[in-house]
Amino acid sequence: MTTHDKLMEIYQLLFDKFGPQHWWPGDTTIEIITGAILTQNTSWTNVEKAIKKLKETNTLSTEKLYQLETPQLALLIKSAGYYNIKANRLKNFINWLYENYDGDLSNLESLDTDSFRTELLSIKGTGRETADSILLYAYDRPIFVIDAYTARITVRHELVEPGADYEQLRDFFEYNLPQDVKLYNEFHALLVRLGNEFCKPKPKCSECPLEKLPHKLEIEYH
DNA sequence: GACCAGGCACATC
């Protein structure tokens, strides 16, 4: 059995169990980007409250976010946690957009994926997962997003070595799967769903849809 | 009350 087959078996089990996840859970490009920054090390339910607040106050647009003072923005996104840092990070992105791309998110569409990723990573507060989430979920680029759940699941199932870093994990998925935006989108969303419900630090393997696949529990991702 | 959550930058060695 090839690694590709193992990954597709996992994908099929997850899809059969959970069905389509309809990611990213947001309508507009700026909503996806905002969500990607706000969800850093934070549960989505907390982010939802912050997004709701931004919508209620009509501030979830590039123009309004650009006009808002950082302390005002921090208050609006309070429920997402780390709100001072995240207000700065969101402003960093918006300021970068205005300084380099005329404040227009559609001007980013013409970038090739490699330069796009490099540029995103140059913004303070936009790390690899945030950049890759924006590339895949806001701009349909074939980048496989890695997060703590994805790392934990693949390590526990002994698909990668413990201690594999972000780029090694991303290479692993992209090398062993076809370059398919729809697949990357759904697969990562399903892995997060699995992580949320079963593959916790203290796992619930007896109810897990991957229960019958080989796995170990003592391995943890860092 | 402890533990966890869809990271990231920065300091220090």
Next chain:
DNA sequence: GATGTGCATGGT
């Protein structure tokens, strides 16, 4: 390059 720390709310 590897490791440790601050950042903070809200659900279980």
